[in-house]
Amino acid sequence: MSAPPLFPFFAQLAGRGVLVVGGGAVARRKVLALLATGARVRVGAPELEPEMAEWTAQGRIEAIRGAFEPEWLDEIWLVVAATDDPAVNRAVAEAAEARRIWANVVDDAELSSVHLPARVERGSVQIAISSGGGAPMLARHLREQLERQLDESLGALAELLTQARQRIRDRLPDLPARRRFFERVLRGPIPGLLRKGDVAGARREFTATLEQPQAVQTGSVALVGAGPGDPGLLTLRALRVLNEADVILHDRLVSGEVLALARRDAEFIEVGKQVGGDHHATQARIHALMIEHARLGKRVVRLKGGDPFVFGRGGEELQVLREHGIAFEVVPGITAAIACGAYAGIPLTHRELAQSVRFVTAHTKDEDETLDWAALAQEKQTLAFYMGVSALEGIRDRLVAHGRAATTPFAIVENGTRPEQRVVTGTLAALPELARFHCVGAPALLFIGEVAALAADLHWFGSEPLTAAGAGCGPLATFAQAA
Structure with a gap:
């Protein structure tokens, strides 16, 4: 049968004596954690490593030099055995047991009467994780996951609620009413204001909510970049916001x-x-949905591929929200050019090949021709074309007409960062023909410049880049005649 579960509790050690037996690096880590609690730390060992010796000189800890003696446990509430000698660790555990003192023996669950868990700290908020001493690496793994998921602003939120605890109890003596109040606070705009560093705004919102606990919750919109597709590229802030959303409007x-x-x-x-649809009507519907749901008091996430401020109409959407008085925040995402280039082995800049990079959209408002093709045709730069799959021939012709060499390398990254990613490489002269030969479709990003040729050697994700050689899905004659 498995061992009975441990009973978790948080010990108040401030001003209380704690003994650490051991003078090495492991003991130092335990001492450092204990000092943060305000404990009176005593360290016993024949020799202390330099940093703990310095702490002794500074008066931060008390040191006892020599071999362990049970008398070291006088006036001690907790002892940690952190030596590399199993016999010493056992002696410490047995002496502590005889005196009814909690003992932790590092890496020895059987000898320990108390375990020191893996911890996640956000101000006064602590999450302790224990595997009962049997699987410490699993506890560490879970801690790392929680570190990524829990926002640093939790500490500020805990401080705000702690300071207002008595006010809350006085205002809402009824327990069910307090529960409903806390739910509104935790699901409302206050956590988002603290994430943005607006402590004063959070306090004002908190006071307003407390004074009118039944008031309708204020809605908000978070403009979130989802990145190019690989969920591992989602930022921590984006993940947190997605897990707080009431409504998600996604591309x-x-x-x-x-x-x-x-x-x-x-x-x-x-x-x-949709391709060929009325984009202006669709954008107007997006604006209407954001406003509608936010005015209903909901937390809305406008989830956009890539980064919302890179050819994502994010600025237009924020302007609409500002005009209607709706609170918003922006969570940047990894834009497609950076992510797709990295996953295809294409550095956007290179000391010898490209000193600058330009992000270009093949579609502009009202389809106006606004691009400076003469500037785009200059050498020693990388061009990253978004939404250019349907305009490859025009891109090739204009660049060549303005002086870009027809032998300039290109790379098309289709479904970049996703398991089905494909990369097609060649030279500018055959760009549209090669794309048709390999049946390239959206979403795809086009890179033009000398760095694009590096994909042949530096690719690391997915299959090898496709070229004119090998089988294509389009008619071979189409490419052969063009070549």
């Missing part, structure tokens, strides 16, 4: 893997723009 190309990380009971609304 058609946001990957299912990213959506799966969002809050399960949120309302998901696809608002992607």
Whole structure:
């Protein structure tokens, strides 16, 4: 049968004596953690490593030099055995047991009467994780996951609630009413204001909520970049916001893997723009949905592929929200050019090949021709074309006409960062023909410049880049005649 579960509790050690037996690096780590609690730390060992010897000289800890003696446990509430000698560790544990003192023996669950868990700290908020001493690496792994998921602003939130604890109890003596109040606070705009560093705004919102506990919750919109598709590239802030959302308005190309990380009971609304559709009407609908749900007091996430401020109309959407007085925040994402270039082995800049990079969209408002092709045709730079799959021939012709060499390398990254990623490489002269030969489709990003040729050697994700050689899905004659 498995051992009975441990009983978890948090010990108040401030001003109380704690003994650490051992003078090496492991003991130093335990001492450092104990000092943070305000404990009176005593360290016993024949020799102390330099940093602990310095702490002794500074009066931060008390040192006892020599071999362990049971008398070291006088006036001690907790002892930690952190030596590399099993016999000494056992002697410490047995002496502590005889005196009814809690003992932790590092890496020895059987000798320990208390375990020191892996911890996640956010101010006064602590999460302790224990595997009962049997699987410490698992506890460490879980701690690392929680470190990524829990925002640093939790500490500020805990401080705000602690300071207002008596005010809350006086205002809401009824326990069910207090529970409803806390739910509104924790699910409302206050955590978001603290994340943005607006402590004064959070306090004002808290006071307003406390004075009018039944008031309608204020809605908000978070403009979130989902990255190019790989859920592992989602930022920590984006993950946290997704898990707080009531409504998620997502683009058609946001990957299912990213959506799966969002809050399960949120309302998901696809608002992607279809090829050949009325993009202006679709954008107007997005604006209307953001305003509608925010005015209902909901936390809305506008989830956009890549980064919302790089060809994502994020600025337009924020302007609409500002005009209607709706609170918002922006969570940047990894834009497609950076991510797709990295996953295809294409550095966007290179000391010898490209001293600058330009992000270009093949579609502009009202389809106006606004690009400076003469500047784009200059050498020693990388061009990253977004939404350019349907305009490859025009891109090639204009660049060549303005002086860019027809032998300039290109690379098209289709479904970048996703398991189905494909990379097609060649030279500018054959760009549209090679794309047709390999049936390239959206979403795809086009890189033009000398660095694109590096994909042949530096690719590391997915299959090797496709070229004119080998089988294509389009008619071979089309490319052969062009070549």
